[in-house]
Amino acid sequence: MMLFAPRGAARRGGEHLDGSLGAMNEIAPGLLDWTAMHHGIGQEVHSHYVAEPGVLIDPMPAGRELPSQPRLAVLTNRHHLRHATEYGCPIRAHEAGLHEFEGTGVEVEGFAFGAELAPGVRALEVGVLCPEETALHLEVGDGFLAFADAVIRADDGRLDLVPDYLLGDDPQAVRAGLRDAFARLLEEEDFDGLLLAHGDPAPTGGRAQLEALVRATG
16 A cells, blocks of 8 residues: 655654644544644644545644545635645645636635545535535545534534634624524434544534534534
8 A cells, every 4th residue: 555645744742844743643544634734824723544545634744644545625615725735746726716726826626515426425505604615525424514613612522613703704694594504414324433623523423512502513
């Protein structure tokens, strides 16, 4: 099996040239989670890799070699290009966010909600924070949902929404829209785990956590 590290991923004692790296963890068979400092926002963010079929999700540099050659990088919204271009594979984002890449020289192919992006990886609509806000359903273990910015993990470990000042001119309407989107995903999708771009994953119990968030925002 080929081991792979992104181009330019020089490491010194666990540090990447673009910021400090946290541990890489296999949170389910073939599903990796790792953190890296995102200097643009001054925070650590999470990235993920589904080893089979070789799908990166919102990738920052990995702290060690990946277990296979990535075949595709998927962005959960247009702001999550991050270091996807360093992995040498096609990049896809929802078609509503493709204007972000016009004139940048970065090739990003669009997809529609409902599309199967790779075997066992399906794009689901959130579409509230921004038109292209996407959740991904991963057929790994008992199922995972991967979220972009719609859900974060609070300091006390609960799921939460981003602060009101990041929710636009009508935070109450956005909160209601997110609650409805989460309720729909809970009704339509089978999953027990959660992956977050901003916060620790839930290898198990993620459905119950999302249900609690829906109740809290009701």
